[in-house]
Amino acid sequence: MTDWEIVLKEWPRLASGFGTTLLLFGISAVGAFLLGALMVGPLRSRSKIVRIALRSYVDGMRMLPFLIFVYLLFYGLPTFGVKLDAWTAGLLGLTVYHCAYVAEILRGAWDQLPVGQTESAQAHGYHGLRLIRRIVLPQLILNTAPVLGNQLIYILKDTSFLMIITVQDLTYAASSIQSMYFVPLEPFLIAMALYWAISLLIEGFVRVVHGTAKERGLGHA
Amino acid sequence: MPEEVPVLQVDGISKSFDGVEVVSNVSLKIYSGETISILGPSGSGKSTLLRCINWLEKPDRGDVYLAGKRVGRKEDDQLMSDHELASVRTQMGMVFQSFNLWPHFTVLQNVIEAPVHVLGVSKDDAVVRGEHLLEKVGLEAKRDAYPYSLSGGQKQRVAIARALAMSPTVMLFDEPTSALDPELVGSVLQVMHDLRDSGMTMVVVSHEMRFAREAADRIVFMSDGIILEEGTPEEIFKAPKHRRTQEFVAEISR
Amino acid sequence: MNADVPRGRWEIFVETFFRQDLIDEYSGAILQGMVVTIEIAILVVLCGLALGLVLAMIRAYRVWAINVVITVFVDVLRALPPLVLILLVYFGLPLVGLNFSSFVVLWLVLTLVLAAFAEEIFWAGILSVHKGQWEAARSTGLGFSETLAYIIIPQAVRMTVAPLTNRTIAITKNTALGTVIGVSEILNQATTAQSFSGSATPLMMGAIAYIVLFIPIVALGRWIETRFAWRRA
Numbered sequence: 001m002t003d004w005e006i007v008l009k010e011w012p013r014l015a016s017g018f019g020t021t022l023l024l025f026g027i028s029a030v031g032a033f034l035l036g037a038l039m040v041g042p043l044r045s046r047s048k049i050v051r052i053a054l055r056s057y058v059d060g061m062r063m064l065p066f067l068i069f070v071y072l073l074f075y076g077l078p079t080f081g082v083k084l085d086a087w088t089a090g091l092l093g094l095t096v097y098h099c100a101y102v103a104e105i106l107r108g109a110w111d112q113l114p115v116g117q118t119e120s121a122q123a124h125g126y127h128g129l130r131l132i133r134r135i136v137l138p139q140l141i142l143n144t145a146p147v148l149g150n151q152l153i154y155i156l157k158d159t160s161f162l163m164i165i166t167v168q169d170l171t172y173a174a175s176s177i178q179s180m181y182f183v184p185l186e187p188f189l190i191a192m193a194l195y196w197a198i199s200l201l202i203e204g205f206v207r208v209v210h211g212t213a214k215e216r217g218l219g220h221a
Numbered sequence: 222m223p224e225e226v227p228v229l230q231v232d233g234i235s236k237s238f239d240g241v242e243v244v245s246n247v248s249l250k251i252y253s254g255e256t257i258s259i260l261g262p263s264g265s266g267k268s269t270l271l272r273c274i275n276w277l278e279k280p281d282r283g284d285v286y287l288a289g290k291r292v293g294r295k296e297d298d299q300l301m302s303d304h305e306l307a308s309v310r311t312q313m314g315m316v317f318q319s320f321n322l323w324p325h326f327t328v329l330q331n332v333i334e335a336p337v338h339v340l341g342v343s344k345d346d347a348v349v350r351g352e353h354l355l356e357k358v359g360l361e362a363k364r365d366a367y368p369y370s371l372s373g374g375q376k377q378r379v380a381i382a383r384a385l386a387m388s389p390t391v392m393l394f395d396e397p398t399s400a401l402d403p404e405l406v407g408s409v410l411q412v413m414h415d416l417r418d419s420g421m422t423m424v425v426v427s428h429e430m431r432f433a434r435e436a437a438d439r440i441v442f443m444s445d446g447i448i449l450e451e452g453t454p455e456e457i458f459k460a461p462k463h464r465r466t467q468e469f470v471a472e473i474s475r
Numbered sequence: 476m477n478a479d480v481p482r483g484r485w486e487i488f489v490e491t492f493f494r495q496d497l498i499d500e501y502s503g504a505i506l507q508g509m510v511v512t513i514e515i516a517i518l519v520v521l522c523g524l525a526l527g528l529v530l531a532m533i534r535a536y537r538v539w540a541i542n543v544v545i546t547v548f549v550d551v552l553r554a555l556p557p558l559v560l561i562l563l564v565y566f567g568l569p570l571v572g573l574n575f576s577s578f579v580v581l582w583l584v585l586t587l588v589l590a591a592f593a594e595e596i597f598w599a600g601i602l603s604v605h606k607g608q609w610e611a612a613r614s615t616g617l618g619f620s621e622t623l624a625y626i627i628i629p630q631a632v633r634m635t636v637a638p639l640t641n642r643t644i645a646i647t648k649n650t651a652l653g654t655v656i657g658v659s660e661i662l663n664q665a666t667t668a669q670s671f672s673g674s675a676t677p678l679m680m681g682a683i684a685y686i687v688l689f690i691p692i693v694a695l696g697r698w699i700e701t702r703f704a705w706r707r708a
Contacts, residue, residue: 063689065648068662068682072492076675079491080484119277120321120380124335124387125311127303134338138325153554160556164655171559184566191559192551199554216324217369 007186010177014187017173018194024087024159024169025198028094029152035095036102040140041132043107054103061100066158069097074165090162098155105147109140142213149206153199160195170194226289228253228422229391234273234283236266243269245446246283251391256423258433260457261443262469267426270443271395274424275313276306287312288390311339314384318396320376322368322383329355329364332383340387347386354382358412374405378412385416392416394425398432430473434458442466492679501668505680508664509688515578515660516647516688519585523646524639526586527593528628534598535623545594552591557649560584565656577656589646596638600631640696644689661685 007014043054061069070093077084084092113136121135141148163172174187213219229251236244244266251257259267272278274285276293285292292309293301301309322331332354333347342350355361358378368376377397384392397413398406410432417423417436425432433440433454440457442450444465450457458474461467530545552560561584568575575583604627612622651662665681 060686062644063686063693064682065651065662065685067651067654068665068678068685071662071666071669071678072675072682075669075678076491079487079675114319114321116317116319116321117323120315120317120323122277122307123275123310123313123315123317124384125307125339126335127307130338134334135323139323142325157556157558160558161652163558171556171562174559175562178562178566184570185563188559188563188567192555192563195556195559196551196554215369216367218324 003181003183003186006181006183007177007190010181010187013173013177014170014190017168017170020087020168021156021159021170021194022198024091024094024162024167025156028091028098028159029155031091031095032098032102032151032155033148035099036106037132037137039099039103040106040110040137041129043103044110058100058104061097062104064097066093066097067161067164069093070162070165086162086165086167090159090165090167094155094158094162098151098158101151101154102148105144105151106137106140109144110136112143113139139218142209142216142218145206145209145213145219149202149209152202152206156195156198156202227251227286228255228288229274229424230286230289231270231274232284232286234270234280234285236269236273236278236281238269243446244273244280247443247446247448248283249441249448251422251424253422254420255438256417256425256436257439257441258437259424259426259441259443260428260430260433260469261449264445265443266446267443268395271393271424271426274393275310275315277315307339311335311387312390314387314389314392316377316380316384316392316394316397318400320368320373320380320400322376322380324368327365327367328360328371328379331368331379332386335383336386351382351386354385355379357415358382359408372405373401374408377401377409381409381412381416391422391424394423394427396427397425398427398429428473442469444469491675494674494676497668497672497674497676498680501664501672501677501680504664504668505661505677505684508659508661508681509684511578511653511658512647512650512660512684512688515582515585515650515653515658518582519589519646519650520643522582523586523589524593526590528597530590530594531597531601532623532628534594535601535627536619549591549594552588553595557584557588558652558655560588561652561656577653577658580656581650581653581658585646585649588649589642592642593639596635596642597631600633600635601627603634604630636696636699640693640699643696644692647688647692648685 039054042050043058045051045054070090073093074084074086074089077089117135117139118131121131126135159169160171163169163175166172170191174191177187178184210219227250229249231247231249234244234247235242243264247266247270249257259270261267269278273280273283274292276285279293284294287309290309293306295301295305322328323334326334329348329351332351333342333344336342336347336350337344352361352364355364358381360375360378360382363371363375363379368379371379381392381397394413398409401409406429410429413423413425413432414436425437427433435454437454440452440454441448442457442461442463442465449463450461450466457466458470461470530549534542534545561580564584565577565580568580608626608630609622612626613619617626650658650660653660654663654666657663661681661684665677665684668677668680669675
C-alpha cells in the first residue's frame, strides 16, 4: 500500500480530529470575543483597582506561552476540586487566553474612537453596557476587523497545541497516523491543507466585515 | 411670557480644569419657549457651562434644575447613579459642534436608535416619527444613507432630528455651525429658526451672530467665566453696557 | 474555619503552585531550560529578522516570478500552526537523508516562520515610506539599491518596531513547542518535573521563567521605539 493509500484509509481519524479542531475553534472564538467585549469597558474603568487587576491579567496572558497556561489549568485546577478533562481544559485555556488579546485590541481601538461618540450617546440617555453594545462596540469591531481576523487565526493555530495534552484534534490525528504507519509526510500535508482552508475562510469573512466597515466610512484605510 | 417655574435653572455653577476656573458662579433662568443665545469670546466658559447643564461636565459647585427637578444629584445631595443621570438626559436634547452622528447606522437608524433602545418606543412608531422629523429638516431622501456620505450641514440637520426624536423639554446647541463651511450654515440656521417658531426652549452657544440677532429672546454675554451682561438682542447689540461687551460686539459686527 | 487543619483557599493555592521544597529541587532544571530557550530565541530572532528583511528588500525589486514565490512562501508559513510544520520537518527531513537534531529542527522552523511574519511587516514599512523619498533620493543620483539600503530601509524600520516586538515575543513563546520533539527548553523541563513530582509547582516556575524572560524584551522594544521616534519630515 502506498503512503497515500494508508492515509486515505485512515480518513475517519482525520475527519474526527478535524471536527474536534473546528469545534474547539468555534466555541473558543465565540467565547473569547464575548468575554473580550465584556472586559473592554472595565479595562478602562475609573476604578484604579479594577483597571490594574485587568491590566495585569491582559499583560500576563500576553507574556505567557499558551501551552504553559493550559498546563497550569490542567494540572493545577484539580487541587481546587475542579477536575477537567483535557478537552475542557483546552477549551477553557483557549477562551481565557485569547479573550485577553481581544480585550486589548478593542481597548486600543476605543482609545482611538472620537470622544464625541460616547458623549453624544450619553447625551441621548445611553450608559453602561447598552452604550458599549449599541454605540461603541460595533464601531470598534468594524474598525479593527483585520486585526481581529488575525486573532482568529491565532486561535486556530493554538488549537493544534492542545494535542500535546492529548486532545484529539487534527494535529493529534495526523501525528498518530505518522507514528502508527511511519508515513511522515502525507498526514501532515493533509492537516496543513485543512488548516489553510479554514484560514482562507476566516480571511474571506474578514474581508466581508471590512467591506461593511468601508461602506460606512469606518476601518482605517 | 415667563411662567412661574423656569424650564431650566442654573444656580451658582462653577467648574475648574487643571486649577483654572473656567466657569465662576454662574446663575441663569430659562423659561418655556425661550431661545437663549450665550455669546462670548473663546475661553469665556460658555461651552463648559452648557455641558454642565446636562452634566457632561460635572460641576464643581452649584446646581442645575430641569423643570424644578435637580439634575445630577438626588434630594439627599448624593450623586445620581449613571442610570438616573441617563434618564434625566433623555429630556434634554444636545447638538454638538462635530455632529457626532453614529457612523455605523444609516441616517434613519441614527434618528430612531435612542427612542427605541433608551425610551422603549416601538420600532414602527419611531420610524414614523423619524421620517417626519427628517422631512422637517429636509433630509427624508437621505434616510438610508450613511453619515459618511453627507455634507457637514446635512449631518448637523440629522443630528438635530436625532435629538428631537427624543421629544426633549429643552434643546442645547454647542457651537452648532462652527464646524461648517459658510455656505452650509444657512440650511442649519433655517432648521433652528423653525424649531424656535414651533415653541421649543433652546439654549444656543455660538459664534454665529445672525441667529442671536434674529432669533434669540435673550442674549447672555459671558467673559472669563462669568455672565457679564444679559439682555434682549437690541440691548446687547445696540447699547452694550460693559466695555468688554462693546469690544466684542464691535469686533463681530465688522 | 477548622482550627486543626488550616486549609483555606490561599493555603491550597500556595501548596499547589508554590511548594518550597519543589522550588528548591527544580530551580536548576528550570534555569537550564531557560538557557536553552534563550539560545534558541536569540538565534531565531537574529536569523528570522535578517531573512525577513532580505526577502522584503528582494520584493522591492518587483521581479514578478520571485515575488510570487516569496508571497506563497510567506502566506503558507503565516497561516499554518507552527506545530504541524515542526512535526512535518522533524519526521520528513530524514526521508531526504537529512538528520538534524531537535534543536536544529526547532530553530529552522521558527526562523522560517518569523521570517515570513517579518517580511510582511518590513514590506508594509517599505510601502509606508513616502514616495517622495524615493524620488528625492533618485534625483540626487543614488542608485536603486543604495536608495533602498540607505534612505528607505531606515525609515521603514521605524514603523516596524512595534509589530516586530510583538512578533518576537510570540516566537519566543513558540520555543515551547520544542517540547514535542524533545528540546530541553523551559516547558519541557517544567512538564517533566511535573510528572515526576505530581505537583503543579514546576509549571508555575516555568510560567514565571517565561515572564521573567519577557519583561526585558518588552522593555527593550519600548526603548527602541522611543529612540527611533524621530519626527516625520
